[in-house]
Amino acid sequence: xxxxxxxxxxxxxxxxxxxxxxLTSDVTLASLxxxxxxxxxxxxxxxxxxxxxxxxxxINPAQTLGQFVDGILAKVSAV
Amino acid sequence: MGCISGLGQGTAQTWARAAAGxxxxxxxxxxxxxxxxxxxxxxxxxxxxxxxxxxxxDRRAIGQLDPLSRYAxxxxxxxxxxxxxxxxxxxxxxxAISIGCGSGGNTTFETAYRRLYERGQNRVHPQTIPAxxxxxxxxxxxxxxxxxxxxxxxxxxxxxxxHAIGEAMHMIRAGRVEVAIAGGAEACxxxxxxxxxxxxxxxxxxxxxxxxIDRQGLVLGEGAAILVLEAWEHAIARRATIHGELIGYGASxxxxxxxxxxxxxxxxxxRAAHADATLALDVPVLISSHGTGTGLNDATEARALKxxxxxxxxxxxxxxxxxxxxxxxxxxxxxxxxxGLKALQAGLAPPSAII
Numbered sequence: 001x002x003x004x005x006x007x008x009x010x011x012x013x014x015x016x017x018x019x020x021x022x023l024t025s026d027v028t029l030a031s032l033x034x035x036x037x038x039x040x041x042x043x044x045x046x047x048x049x050x051x052x053x054x055x056x057x058x059i060n061p062a063q064t065l066g067q068f069v070d071g072i073l074a075k076v077s078a079v
Numbered sequence: 080m081g082c083i084s085g086l087g088q089g090t091a092q093t094w095a096r097a098a099a100g101x102x103x104x105x106x107x108x109x110x111x112x113x114x115x116x117x118x119x120x121x122x123x124x125x126x127x128x129x130x131x132x133x134x135x136x137d138r139r140a141i142g143q144l145d146p147l148s149r150y151a152x153x154x155x156x157x158x159x160x161x162x163x164x165x166x167x168x169x170x171x172x173x174x175a176i177s178i179g180c181g182s183g184g185n186t187t188f189e190t191a192y193r194r195l196y197e198r199g200q201n202r203v204h205p206q207t208i209p210a211x212x213x214x215x216x217x218x219x220x221x222x223x224x225x226x227x228x229x230x231x232x233x234x235x236x237x238x239x240x241x242h243a244i245g246e247a248m249h250m251i252r253a254g255r256v257e258v259a260i261a262g263g264a265e266a267c268x269x270x271x272x273x274x275x276x277x278x279x280x281x282x283x284x285x286x287x288x289x290x291x292i293d294r295q296g297l298v299l300g301e302g303a304a305i306l307v308l309e310a311w312e313h314a315i316a317r318r319a320t321i322h323g324e325l326i327g328y329g330a331s332x333x334x335x336x337x338x339x340x341x342x343x344x345x346x347x348x349x350r351a352a353h354a355d356a357t358l359a360l361d362v363p364v365l366i367s368s369h370g371t372g373t374g375l376n377d378a379t380e381a382r383a384l385k386x387x388x389x390x391x392x393x394x395x396x397x398x399x400x401x402x403x404x405x406x407x408x409x410x411x412x413x414x415x416x417x418x419g420l421k422a423l424q425a426g427l428a429p430p431s432a433i434i
C-alpha cells in the first residue's frame with residue numbers, strides 16, 4: 001500500500017531533522033533550509049520502504065513542500 | 080563514564096541491572112521489524128534516547144549515523160558530560176580519541192547491499208561510506224565535541240576497546256595529551272552479521288553461561304562504552320571526580336590461530352599489565368574477564384588465570400558480565416572495564432546472570 005501524505009511528511013521530518021510543525025505544504029524546500037543531501041535521504045528512505053526509484057534530478061529547491069510530496073506520491077502510486 | 084547496551088542506557092542503570100544479576104539476553108529475530116528469517120538469543124538495545132546528545136547539539140549537526148556511531152555518541156556524551164568537560168578548552172588541542180570497533184556500520188552496508196543485490200537497484204545512499212566506515216564513531220565524537228587532537232580507531236576483534244583504553248593511557252603517560260576519550264562500540268545485530276557469526280559455530284542457542292560446564296557459546300549484544308581518561312595532575316587541578324586510577328596495561332598477540340585462543344598469549348598480556356603497573360602477582364584482584372561462554376575461550380582463559388595467579392586466584396574475584404549484556408565484540412572490553420570499575424567502587428562483584 002502506498003504511504004499517506006502524513007507518512008511522507010513524517011519521513012521528511014525524520015530524515016531532514018525538521019519539526020513536523022514547520023512542514024506545511026506552501027513552504028519551499030529552499031526556505032526550509034533542507035540540504036540537498038537531506039532531500040536524497042528522504043528519497044532513499046521512501047525508496048527503501050516502497051521499492052521505487054525516484055530520480056533526485058526531479059527535485060528542485062524552488063518546489064514547495066506540497067509539490068515535493070505530490071511528486072513522491074505520484075511515483076509511489078505508479079508502482 | 081558512559082554506556083549503552085541491552086542492559087539499558089547510562090552507567091547508573093547498566094550497573095544497577097548488572098549488580099542485580101539481571102540479563103538483557105532474550106529471544107530475538109532478524110531482520111528487525113520485518114518478517115523474521117532467523118531467530119536466537121541476543122542482547123539487543125531496546126529504546127534509544129538521544130535527548131542527552133540533543134541537549135548539547137543541534138540534531139541536524141549529527142547527520143546520517145549508523146547505529147554504531149549513534150551508540151558511541153550517546154556513551155561519549157554521557158562520559159564527557161559527567162566529566163564536566165563539554166566545551167572545555169582542553170578538548171580542542173590536548174585531547175585524543177581512541178575507539179575500538181570490531182566491524183563497521185553493518186546496518187548501513189547491509190541496507191546498501193539489499194538495494195544492489197536483493198532489489199536490483201543501481202544506486203546507494205551517498206553517505207554509505209562515511210556512515211559505515213569503522214572510523215566513523217571516532218570522527219563523529221571529534222566533530223561533535225570539537226576535538227582536534229588525534230582521533231583513532233583500533234580494530235583488534237574482541238580486544239579492540241580494551242586496546243583502545245590501554246593505548247590511550249599510554250598517550251597520556253607519554254605527555255602527548257592531557258585527556259583521552261577512550262572506549263568502544265559495536266552494532267552487529269544485523270542479518271548478515273548474525274548469519275556470519277552463526278556460521279562460525281560459536282553461538283549459543285540458549286544463553287551465555289561463562290565458565291559453566293554446560294556453556295554452549297557466545298550471545299551477541301550491541302552498544303558502546305566510553306571513558307574519559309585524564310592526566311592525574313590535570314584532574315586534580317580542575318577538581319574532577321576521579322572514579323579510579325588506571326595503573327597498567329599489557330597487550331600481546333597470540334600469532335597462533337585466527338579464532339582459537341592461546342593460553343600463552345593471554346598469560347603474556349596479563350603479565351605485561353602487572354609489570355606495567357608494578358603490581359605483584361600475589362595480590363588479590365578483581366578480574367573482569369573475557370568469559371565469552373564458548374567452550375574454547377573459557378577453558379583457555381581459566382587455565383591462563385590459574386597459571387599466573389596460582390593460589391592467589393582463590394582470594395581474587397572473577398566476574399563475567401557477558402552473561403548480562405552479551406558479547407559487544409569490539410565494544411566488550413570497554414563495557415567490562417566500566418563494570419569492573421563500578422564493582423570495585425561498590426565493593427560488589429556482579430553475579431553471572433544465567434537465566
